[in-house]
Amino acid sequence: MRSKLKELQSLLYRLITAPEGVAQGLERETALPAGGLGGIIAGDERLSALARVEIYANMYFYRILDALKEDFPATLAVIGADNFHNLITDYIAAHPPTHYSINEAGRSLAGFVREHPLGRAHPFLADLAALEWAVIESFHARDASALDADAMRQIAPERWPALRLATHPAVRLLALAHRVERVLAAVERNEEWSPPAREPSPTLVWRNRSMVFYRVLEAPEFEALDAAHSGATFAEICGRFAAAATAGDAASEINRNLSRWLGDGLLILGGA
């Protein structure tokens, strides 16, 4: 009997998620009992069995659509509501939600957009979706106590070179190819956005006092943070700046960046 319940649930799952609708989904079902869907779901003169399952199909789609509209407001603004609707129709057919939290529903959207006709029509769209997802991830990331200037000062200077650092769990580093942060900022401020320039845009996303921020970095800063992200020592991180500048410049660059990172809460102590 247990397997009968499983069959019933699997059938309803297929019908509710059928991309072209419940009726078309039904046509693909070969093992329905006599009476078709009406033999499984009780319909009446007000609402047929089909109409009743369609209520669930609509709720499934619109609940996810609404969640993704909230998580990807700039992607939505760029392509418009109709295109976004079609994009999400295709997306959830390819990546149906599996996680217990609907907050995870957008995890694969940026990668999907990259291959989608809408992503080819708007070459920056996948980058924009990736940035929006990084903002969501940063918002929900694990808490950790960030290194601040005081904590750094407590560490004896001779220990600094070998000190292992790491980025805060809410830091995301994105090697984007478009200045999509301008699009997102414009949409967040309810302003007109314009298509972003195509240029290397190493983008940092971070969280400070539970607010999420983002900015585009110069290449050396991105590389230095990327080194911190993979658990480099302080000396190795400094090396990323030294490679890009004269010795005197490098020292002041390191100072300037380090104090900003500490102020923004980007770093934590790494493993031994």
Added chain:
Amino acid sequence: MISRENFPSLGIGVGLRRVHYGWVLENRPRIDWFEIISENFMAPGGRPLEVLEAVRENYPIAMHGVSMSIGSTDPLRREYLARLKETARRFEPAWISDHLCWTGVGGRNLHDLLPLPYTEEAVRHVARRVREVQDFLERPILLENVSSYMAYRISRMSEWEFLAAVAEEADCGILLDINNIFVSAFNHGFDAHAYIDGVPLGRVMQFHLAGHSEHGAYLLDTHDHPVRDEVWALYEYALRRFGRVAALVEWDDNIPDFPVLAETAERAREIEEKLLGERGVNDAVQAEGIAKPALPPDNRA
């Protein structure tokens, strides 16, 4: 056996929603308690958890989940239950609830609350899983009746008989959603009063009150409208049967300013006081005692 003495009424609460975080922290409104959607606080970090820490300092809370999928034929998700337990350990809710439904199958999630067929087999299936969950969480849970739009040909009992049978066999509590009863009664053409009469007295630990939307041939449980007068009337009817039970106002879409929620909670309180008198200091103990003399004899127990 689960007992109402272990679930004293928290009074009248409202659902804690993101749009109100700032307002609640700043104004510390006079609300008895808050219910949270468990899944919104199961992420590893960030603002929701910070907000909840602060709210929890001033209010009791209950955790209300939407993803346990207790009626699914998929195995229970251990990592979900582990996160749930961890979250409960951190925030110490008065209780944990979820829905008598299934939300997905085959590892996929519909993010919706689907009804089960009302059969003996389904009763046994769900009850076994509820016991497993309760053992794992080391505490009883409450199951809520859902709004539904479809019914199965293989069902052999009414929804309330199913709810009662699961609760008895699993020894769990019931979160009775008054609006869901109203919505499902309309959609399936049953008598909402018969439903309330059929729910076992000693197991109802919480009510939900919410608004729904009308779609001609059916009602949809959208939580985007004020509570309808018919639902307030059913709440009164339920209070007469169950006595003083914690009640909670849910609003999830077109969410109004917080004071509108507080007014709705206030209306629930007025109804409760009119029927059962003011909330005493010792309600935990009195809950069943107050209720019983005013009730018609329960001939179903």
